[in-house]
Amino acid sequence: MEIKIIVGDIAQIEADAIVVNLFEGMEQPGGATAAVDEVLEGVLSSLISRGEIKGKFGEVSIVHTFGKLPAGIVAIAGLGKRQDFNVDRIRGITGDFCRALRKLNCHRIATILHGSGIGGIELEASAEAIAEGALLGLYGFTKYKKPEYEDIEEILLAVREKGKVPILETAIGKGKLVAEAINLARDMVNEPANCMTPGQMAEAAKEIAGKYNLEFKVFDREDMETMGMGALLGVAKGSNQPPKLITLSYKGDERSEKAVGFLGKGITFDSGGISIKPSEGMNEMKDDMAGAATVMTAVVAIAQLKPKINVTAVIPATENLPSGTALKPGDVLKAMNGKTIEVISTDAEGRLILADALSYAQKLGLSPLIDLATLTGACRVALGTLYSGVFGNDQDLIDKILKAAEKTGERMWQMPMPEEYKEQNKSEIADVKNTGNRYGGAITAALFLAEFVDNTPWVHIDIAGTASSTKESGYITKGATGVGVRTLVELALSEAKSREAT
Ligand code: BES
Ligand code: MN
Ligand code: ZN
Numbered sequence: 001m002e003i004k005i006i007v008g009d010i011a012q013i014e015a016d017a018i019v020v021n022l023f024e025g026m027e028q029p030g031g032a033t034a035a036v037d038e039v040l041e042g043v044l045s046s047l048i049s050r051g052e053i054k055g056k057f058g059e060v061s062i063v064h065t066f067g068k069l070p071a072g073i074v075a076i077a078g079l080g081k082r083q084d085f086n087v088d089r090i091r092g093i094t095g096d097f098c099r100a101l102r103k104l105n106c107h108r109i110a111t112i113l114h115g116s117g118i119g120g121i122e123l124e125a126s127a128e129a130i131a132e133g134a135l136l137g138l139y140g141f142t143k144y145k146k147p148e149y150e151d152i153e154e155i156l157l158a159v160r161e162k163g164k165v166p167i168l169e170t171a172i173g174k175g176k177l178v179a180e181a182i183n184l185a186r187d188m189v190n191e192p193a194n195c196m197t198p199g200q201m202a203e204a205a206k207e208i209a210g211k212y213n214l215e216f217k218v219f220d221r222e223d224m225e226t227m228g229m230g231a232l233l234g235v236a237k238g239s240n241q242p243p244k245l246i247t248l249s250y251k252g253d254e255r256s257e258k259a260v261g262f263l264g265k266g267i268t269f270d271s272g273g274i275s276i277k278p279s280e281g282m283n284e285m286k287d288d289m290a291g292a293a294t295v296m297t298a299v300v301a302i303a304q305l306k307p308k309i310n311v312t313a314v315i316p317a318t319e320n321l322p323s324g325t326a327l328k329p330g331d332v333l334k335a336m337n338g339k340t341i342e343v344i345s346t347d348a349e350g351r352l353i354l355a356d357a358l359s360y361a362q363k364l365g366l367s368p369l370i371d372l373a374t375l376t377g378a379c380r381v382a383l384g385t386l387y388s389g390v391f392g393n394d395q396d397l398i399d400k401i402l403k404a405a406e407k408t409g410e411r412m413w414q415m416p417m418p419e420e421y422k423e424q425n426k427s428e429i430a431d432v433k434n435t436g437n438r439y440g441g442a443i444t445a446a447l448f449l450a451e452f453v454d455n456t457p458w459v460h461i462d463i464a465g466t467a468s469s470t471k472e473s474g475y476i477t478k479g480a481t482g483v484g485v486r487t488l489v490e491l492a493l494s495e496a497k498s499r500e501a502t
Helices: 031-039 043-049 087-103 123-137 162-190 198-212 221-227 230-236 282-305 350-363 377-383 395-408 419-425 441-450 485-501
Strands: 002-007 017-023 060-064 073-080 108-112 154-159 215-219 244-251 260-264 266-270 310-320 332-334 340-342 369-373 388-392 412-414 458-462
Touching (some): 002 162, 017 087, 043 060, 060 087, 087 123, 123 162, 154 162, 162 282, 162 485, 198 215, 198 244, 198 282, 215 221, 221 230, 230 332, 230 350, 244 282, 260 282, 260 350, 282 310, 282 369, 282 485, 310 350, 369 485, 377 388, 388 395, 395 412, 395 458, 419 441
Parallel strands (some): 002 154, 017 108, 266 310, 369 458
Antiparallel strands (some): 215 244, 244 310
C-alpha cells in the first residue's frame, strides 16, 4: 500500500472515497467537513442534526455522493469528545475507517490530516499516526488463508500547503517503517508453533541481520552448557526442538562500547510442561514468544531510523513441553549466576529462561536492561488486556519507559515490587523457587527476575494481557498486537537524543 501526499481540496480528489471527520457533540460540521457538506448541499449537517452521525470515537459513517463529488463515498470519521482527543485516537480512527472502506471495496482513498492543529497536534504527528493506523488497522495474517477483502492500494493525505510536503513525507516514512516493524512482530507471533520453532526464530533473526546489517549470534545447547545456563536448559529438556539463545545488535554509536539490552521471552510454545495447562485455549500459547518478536522487530525499526545509540536484543528461545526427558516439579536447577532454583511449577518457565538471559546480558555489559515477556496470567487478571505491567529496580528508567509508552499510545502501568513478597519465592532446599502463592503472581514473578539482576538498571514489562487481542478495534487487529515495539523504538530515539545533548 502506498501513502502519498496530495495538495489540494479534498472534495475535488478523484478517489473511491474521501474521509472527513466530526467531533462528538458538534452540531455544525467545521473545516473540510463543512466544505464537503456544502458541495453535498447540506446532507452531512442534516444527518448530524438528525443524530445519525454522532461523531462518537470509532464511528465511521458512510454517505454516498451520487455524482455530486468525484469520489463516490464520503466517510465521516468520529473523533469522539474534543477533550479526550490525542494522537493515539488518530491512529485508532484511521484503523477503523480504513477497514470500513476496505469492506466497501475501496482501493484508493483520500483523507484529511485528522486532528492536526487540535490541542497542539502538529501536521506531521497526524500524518505519522495516520500512516501507522492505516498499516496496523489493515493488517491481517494471510499466510494460510486468503484475505476476505481486497487491499486498499493507495491512501492520499490531502493538505493545503505545498511547503509542508517534505516534512510530511518524512513523517509518513517514519510511521510506515514503525508500523511495518510491528506487523512483522505480529506475523512472527501469529505464526503457528510448528512454523516458529526456536531454530526458525534464529533463522528469522539471521535474515533480519542480513537485511539491516546487524550483528547476529546464535548459541546452541552446548554453548549454553559451557556458560552454565542451567535454567534455560532445564526448560528446553522436554522438547526435541533444540533451544537457541539469539542476539541481534545494532551499532549506531561507533564511539561507544556501551549498549542498551532488550530481552524478550521466546517460548515458541508453552504447554506448561509436566505442570501441563488445560487443553482449552492451549493453542494461544504459540504467542508466548511475543516478547522475543517485539525486541527483534524494535531493532529492525531502530536500524532504519539510525539513532546514535547501540542496542542489543537478547532472546532465549525454547519450547516448553512434557516428555520423558522433561523438567519435573521438584527439580532443582542451577542458573548461570550460580543461584539454585527449585522448580515448583514447570509452567513458570518464562522466569527460568529469562533468569539466564538476564545473567548473559549483564555478562555482555548491556545497560540498561529492558525485558518484555508474556510472563503471567496474573498480570492479565490485574491489568486486563489494555495495560502492560511495568516493574523495575530503577525509577528513572521506569519513568523513561512510561513516558515513551505514553508518547506512543501504548498503555503501561507501573506495578509495585514490595520486599515483603520476596518471602513467597523462598525455597526450603534452594536459593529460590519459581512460583509464589495464589496472590500477586505478576509481582512475585518480577521479584524472581530481580534475583538475577545485580546493579544494572532494569525494567520488566509483562505483556501477557496485551500481546494478543480477541477483538478488532481501531489499529488493533485480532491475534498478535505487536505491543512494545513503539515504546522501545521511542526509548531508543529519545535516549540517543538526550545523550547527544549531554
Ligand atoms: N505464558 C504463561 C503466561 C500467560 C498466561 C501468558 C496467559 C499469556 C496468557 C506463563 O508461562 C505461565 O504459564 N505462567 C503461569 C505462572 C504460574 C504457574 C506461577 C501462570 O500465569 O499461570
Ligand atoms: Mn508457562
Ligand atoms: Zn509461558
